[in-house]
Amino acid sequence: MTGNRAPRNRPTIHDVAAAAGVSRGTVSRALNGGRNVSPAALEAVLKAVRTTGYVANPAARSLVTQRAHSVAFVLTEPQQRLFEDPNFSILLQGCTQELAEVDVPLLLMTANTEVERKRTSRFIAAGHVDGVLLVSSHTGNPLLEELRDSGIPVVACGKPIGHEGQVAYAAADDRSGARLMVEHLRSRGRHRIATITGPPDTPGGVERLAGYRDVLGADASPDLIAHGDYSRAGGEAAMASLLSRAPDLDAVFVASDLMAAGALNVLHDSGRRVPEDVAVGGFDDSSIATSTRPALTTVRQPFQRITREMVRLLLDQIQGEPPAASILPTELVVRAST
Amino acid sequence: MTGNRAPRNRPTIHDVAAAAGVSRGTVSRALNGGRNVSPAALEAVLKAVRTTGYVANPAARSLVTQRAHSVAFVLTEPQQRLFEDPNFSILLQGCTQELAEVDVPLLLMTANTEVERKRTSRFIAAGHVDGVLLVSSHTGNPLLEELRDSGIPVVACGKPIGHEGQVAYAAADDRSGARLMVEHLRSRGRHRIATITGPPDTPGGVERLAGYRDVLGADASPDLIAHGDYSRAGGEAAMASLLSRAPDLDAVFVASDLMAAGALNVLHDSGRRVPEDVAVGGFDDSSIATSTRPALTTVRQPFQRITREMVRLLLDQIQGEPPAASILPTELVVRAST
DNA sequence: CCAACTACTGTGCACGTTCACAGCGCGGTT
DNA sequence: AACCGCGCTGTGAACGTGCACAGTAGTTGG
Numbered sequence: 001m002t003g004n005r006a007p008r009n010r011p012t013i014h015d016v017a018a019a020a021g022v023s024r025g026t027v028s029r030a031l032n033g034g035r036n037v038s039p040a041a042l043e044a045v046l047k048a049v050r051t052t053g054y055v056a057n058p059a060a061r062s063l064v065t066q067r068a069h070s071v072a073f074v075l076t077e078p079q080q081r082l083f084e085d086p087n088f089s090i091l092l093q094g095c096t097q098e099l100a101e102v103d104v105p106l107l108l109m110t111a112n113t114e115v116e117r118k119r120t121s122r123f124i125a126a127g128h129v130d131g132v133l134l135v136s137s138h139t140g141n142p143l144l145e146e147l148r149d150s151g152i153p154v155v156a157c158g159k160p161i162g163h164e165g166q167v168a169y170a171a172a173d174d175r176s177g178a179r180l181m182v183e184h185l186r187s188r189g190r191h192r193i194a195t196i197t198g199p200p201d202t203p204g205g206v207e208r209l210a211g212y213r214d215v216l217g218a219d220a221s222p223d224l225i226a227h228g229d230y231s232r233a234g235g236e237a238a239m240a241s242l243l244s245r246a247p248d249l250d251a252v253f254v255a256s257d258l259m260a261a262g263a264l265n266v267l268h269d270s271g272r273r274v275p276e277d278v279a280v281g282g283f284d285d286s287s288i289a290t291s292t293r294p295a296l297t298t299v300r301q302p303f304q305r306i307t308r309e310m311v312r313l314l315l316d317q318i319q320g321e322p323p324a325a326s327i328l329p330t331e332l333v334v335r336a337s338t
Numbered sequence: 339m340t341g342n343r344a345p346r347n348r349p350t351i352h353d354v355a356a357a358a359g360v361s362r363g364t365v366s367r368a369l370n371g372g373r374n375v376s377p378a379a380l381e382a383v384l385k386a387v388r389t390t391g392y393v394a395n396p397a398a399r400s401l402v403t404q405r406a407h408s409v410a411f412v413l414t415e416p417q418q419r420l421f422e423d424p425n426f427s428i429l430l431q432g433c434t435q436e437l438a439e440v441d442v443p444l445l446l447m448t449a450n451t452e453v454e455r456k457r458t459s460r461f462i463a464a465g466h467v468d469g470v471l472l473v474s475s476h477t478g479n480p481l482l483e484e485l486r487d488s489g490i491p492v493v494a495c496g497k498p499i500g501h502e503g504q505v506a507y508a509a510a511d512d513r514s515g516a517r518l519m520v521e522h523l524r525s526r527g528r529h530r531i532a533t534i535t536g537p538p539d540t541p542g543g544v545e546r547l548a549g550y551r552d553v554l555g556a557d558a559s560p561d562l563i564a565h566g567d568y569s570r571a572g573g574e575a576a577m578a579s580l581l582s583r584a585p586d587l588d589a590v591f592v593a594s595d596l597m598a599a600g601a602l603n604v605l606h607d608s609g610r611r612v613p614e615d616v617a618v619g620g621f622d623d624s625s626i627a628t629s630t631r632p633a634l635t636t637v638r639q640p641f642q643r644i645t646r647e648m649v650r651l652l653l654d655q656i657q658g659e660p661p662a663a664s665i666l667p668t669e670l671v672v673r674a675s676t
Numbered sequence: 677c678c679a680a681c682t683a684c685t686g687t688g689c690a691c692g693t694t695c696a697c698a699g700c701g702c703g704g705t706t
Numbered sequence: 707a708a709c710c711g712c713g714c715t716g717t718g719a720a721c722g723t724g725c726a727c728a729g730t731a732g733t734t735g736g
Contacts, residue, residue, distance in 0.1 A: 010465065012692055023716045028694060036714060055464040059400035060692035063721045068397070070445070079435075083427030084625050090421050096446050097417075100457060105445045105466065107408070108434050119438060126393040127348065128443065232629055265631060287422050291570055293603060350722055361686045366724060374684055398722035401691045 011052040020048035031056070071104055071314060072129040074120060076111045076136035076143060084231060085258045086286045087303075088135065091157060094307030095133055102315065111136075111143050121146045131314045133157070137202040137230075153317035155310045159203040159325075168323035170309035174204055177299040177330030178211025181253050181281045184297070186215065188338055190251035190279055194224040196238040196263060198255040202230075208255045208283060224249065228259045235259025239266040250278055251338075257282040257289045257298055264292055264337070279338040294336035302328050349390040358386035369394070409442055409652060410467040412458060414449045414474035414481060422569060423596050424624040425641075426473065429495060432645030433471055440653065449474075449481050459484045469652045471495070475540035475568075491655035493648045497541040497663075506661035508647035512542055515637040515668030516549025519591050519619045522635070524553070526676055528589035528617055532562040534576040534601060536593045540568075546593045546621060562587065566597045573597025577604040588616055589676075595620040595627045595636055602630055602675070617676040632674035640666050 017027045022041050030037045030045040037045075048054070062068055073095055075082060082088050096106050107129060111117040121143060124132060131153035134144065139161040147154050148167060156169040185193050195212045198205030205227075213220045223246045226238035235254060239262065242249060254260035260282035264274060272278050274294055282289055285300035309326040317323055355362045360379050368375045368383040375383075386392070400406055411433055413420060420426045434444050445467060449455040459481060462470060469491035472482065477499040485492050486505060494507040523531050533550045536543030543565075551558045561584045564576035573592060577600065580587060592598035598620035602612060610616050612632055620627055623638035647664040655661055 013694095014692080024693080025695085025716060026714085029715090032694080038714060041714080055460065057401070057692050058464055058466050059397045059406070060721090061694075062397035063395070063401055063692080063723090064694045066721075073446075079431055082431055083424040086421040089427055092446070093417055093420055093448075096448060100448070100454065103457070103461075105447065105461065107443045108411075108430070108446050109443065110431075110434060110438070116438065119441070122393065123441075123443065126396055128396050261629070265629075268631070291599070291603075293606070351724095352722080362723085363686060363725085364684085367685090370724080376684060379684080395722050398691090399724075401693090401722080402724045404691075 010057070011054045012057070013054070015052050016045065016048045016054045019052055020044040068128055068130050069104060070107055070129050071099060071131050071133060072107045072109050072120075072124060073133045074109045074111055074124075074135065074143070076117075076134070076138075076141050078112055079110065081231065085256070086288060087256075087258075087284055087301075090286065090303045091135055091307055094304055095311060098307050098311040102311075104315075106133075111141075117141075117143050121150075124152060125150050130318050131155070133310055133314060134160075137204060138199060139201050153314055153323075155314040155317070155323075157306065157310060159207070161201070161203055161206070164325070166323070168313045168317060168325060170306050170313060170326040170328065171203065172301040172306065172330050173327050174207035174330075175211040175214070177283065177301075177332075178208040178253065178255075179214050180330065180332045181283070181297075181299050182212050182215040184332055184334070185251040185253060185279055185281055185338060188251070188275075188279055191219075192224065192246065192249045193219070193251040193253060194226070194242045194246060194249045195220075196226050196228045196235060196242070196252060196254040196259055198228060198230050200227065204230075204255060204283075208253075212253055228255065230256050230259060232258050232262040235262030236266050239263035243267075243270055251281070252278060253281045253283075255283050257284040257286045257296060260296055260298070260337075261288050261292050264296075275336065275338050281338055285333050289333070289335065292337070297335045297338040298333050300331040300333050302330070348395070349392045350395070351392070353390050354383065354386045354392045357390055358382040406466055406468050407442060408445055408467050409437060409469050409471060410445045410447050410458075410462060411471045412447045412449055412462075412473065412481070414455075414472070414476075414479050416450055417448065419569065423594070424626060425594075425622055425639075428624065428641045429473055429645055432642055433649060436645050436649040440649075442653075444471075449479070455479075455481050459488075462490060463488050468656050469493070471648055471652060472498075475542060476537060477539050491652055491661075493652040493655070493661075495644065495648060497545070499539070499541055499544070502663070504661070506651045506655060506663060508644050508651060508664040508666065509541065510639040510644065510668050511665050512545035512668075513549040513552070515621065515639075515670075516546040516591065516593075517552050518668065518670045519621070519635075519637050520550050520553040522670055522672070523589040523591060523617055523619060523676060526589070526613075526617055529557075530562070530584065530587045531557070531589040531591060532564070532580045532584060532587045533558075534564050534566045534573060534580070534590060534592040534597055536566060536568050538565065542568075542593060542621075546591075550591055566593065568594050568597060570596050570600040573600030574604050577601035581605075581608055589619070590616060591619045591621075593621050595622040595624045595634060598634055598636070598675075599626050599630050602634075613674065613676050619676055623671050627671070627673065630675070635673045635676040636671050638669040638671050640668070 013024050013027050017024045027045050030042050099106050109120045111120045135157045154167050158171045160167050197209045226241045228234040228238040282296045282298035285298045289296040289298045305328050351362050351365050355365045365383050368380050437444050447458045449458045473495045492505050496509045498505050535547045564579045566572040566576040592601050620634045620636035623636045627634040627636045643666050
């Protein structure tokens with residue numbers, strides 16, 4: 001990244017000051033809030049900005065304000081999931097939009113491998129960004145602790161198991177969402193309700209299973225519980241396992257839409273009709289839910305509110321406020337699969 | 339983004355120099371290449387860096403080098419497509435990885451609406467980034483011209499219609515890829531081969547249709563051609579239209595896997611078997627191709643090579659080299675749908 | 677033995693901005 | 707008339723780094 005730089009000399013604040021017939025200080029004041037600037041000077045500055053085409057140099061500004069004016073979006077998931085599961089794209093897109101509103105760019109970084117984690121960690125410690133949006137479902141990733149130690153504001157997406165109260169987060173109310181779905185399945189007259197969970201080291205894996213157990217109580221036999229990894233293939237494998245262990249099941253609550261799509265395929269291959277023989281409920285209400293056949297009954301995660309809260313919580317922390325948490329309500333969306 | 343900043347005073351190059359017993363200049367040299375630095379000094383500096391925990395301040399560096407040391411990834415597609423079509427995630431992920439190799443962070447920006455475009459344009463003109471990776475399929479977006487005028491290095495993904503030769507780009511060889519597929523369908527004994535194209539203002543829309551026509555010649559009757567918009571719903575609508583106009587078709591070449599997935603659903607609903615009654619070929623070889631039933635025969639785009647070339651072309655331009663283009667070969671991947 | 681060269685080192689300046697401070701004129705109060 | 711406060715303005719310093727330059731010591735060659 002070194003080499004001959006293009007010799008396009010951009011106008012500086014000096015040029016604007018000269019063109020407007022005022023000093024640098026006045027230009028700076030006029031542009032940042034306009035406090036204590038006479039109307040005449042303000043107008044002259046704005047005009048000079050227009051004629052010179054001046055845009056403030058972000059590096060110089062950062063240097064003096066000690067602010068990067070940017071934020072990192074760090075993804076610690078295996079990259080396969082990034083483009084298989086639409087959830088990540090939605091989160092990423094949402095955060096980008098939300099940050100754009102306040103003119104803060106988003107830097108995308110990954111931390112899947114050891115090398116990447118080191119690089120990302122060092123990069124963030126260098127002060128390139130003012131805060132971190134951390135999308136990492138599974139616990140036990142040392143990155144979170146590294147970030148916390150470095151003192152940089154962090155907001156996690158989903159409850160950071162083992163760090164509640166220490167690090168800010170925004171999350172859907174997984175547990176009550178799961179309850180909604182299982183109660184719905186019951187109301188459809190199902191009695192052998194199985195579940196495909198997320199990984200047990202993720203908040204979604206734990207909480208959605210807890211919600212399932214809340215409703216079923218003693219009916220939640222081990223035969224009816226299979227663990228998935230949030231991937232489509234994982235959903236297929238878990239469904240196959242359930243069918244072999246409990247061939248008489250008449251409903252499945254799957255902890256993500258993507259896994260549910262996999263489960264649908266396996267049910268189809270086994271000759272079972274959905275929802276006549278087996279009702280299937282998903283979780284997320286991602287774009288997948290409406291593209292399966294039959295369309296998926298699912299629990300809607302309020303992604304837009306989640307991203308909005310994540311950004312808000314992060315900006316608040318950057319302003320110096322202590323970390324907080326936002327738990328957002330979920331909603332049952334009934335379609336053809338139940 | 340203003341407010342009380344955390345008072346964690348990071349060590350500067352002065353602190354390192356003091357700790358190592360040398361001057362700032364020597365520290366700077368030791369860290370940037372290590373040219374003309376005595377072994378003793380080098381070691382002392384490295385040790386001092388370790389003990390002080392020094393990391394260079396990126397803003398200060400950018401200010402003096404006139405380099406942002408970062409790159410923007412700009413997406414001008416309607417946002418719906420970002421999380422419906424895995425292609426974008428793959429491109430994004432690939433570019434992030436490739437740039438991480440050379441320690442260049444990626445800023446994600448969107449330019450769907452007029453407001454966003456203005457914001458992004460202004461942001462880039464401010465010098466926040468050294469170059470732009472532009473993912474915009476449809477032509478006629480003024481952003482490309484704005485960027486070109488501002489003199490910043492740009493690499494487009496896919497041939498930028500109307501700007502060939504002026505702006506660098508990396509693209510798959512769409513036309514010959516389409517030929518491969520249509521020839522394959524013919525070799526399967528199909529004679530009424532329809533196609534669902536991409537939008538006519540995109541290179542993929544134009545080139546893949548051209549490849550289709552190359553092979554079919556006079557057999558490419560208007561009845562057999564429907565236009566899609568690269569969305570799943572668009573694929574469904576186009577397939578429905580084709581079935582009503584040419585009920586006797588025995589094959590469809592669809593210009594993207596996502597649209598092909600939509601087409602499969604419609605064919606299924608119409609009672610046709612794939613591939614017995616109708617063979618279906620896709621384009622992209624995205625993750626969708628293996629998740630449909632039946633799995634999709636498709637044309638593989640070498641996404642990894644595309645992203646690698648995009649990054650290389652961009653870095654080259656930043657170094658001062660003129661814009662160039664990379665056309666990469668495609669490959670037929672035969673699965674169950676043909 | 678001196679000059680020239682090499683290898684290394686330290687110092688001042690510049691990058692472009694914001695901020696604190698001091699200065700100015702003006703109107704109103706004591 | 708002297709003072710004060712207020713609104714506005716200009717100026718110097720600082721942010722932390724890289725780079726050009728000058729300088730030093732040690733080595734080599736004539």
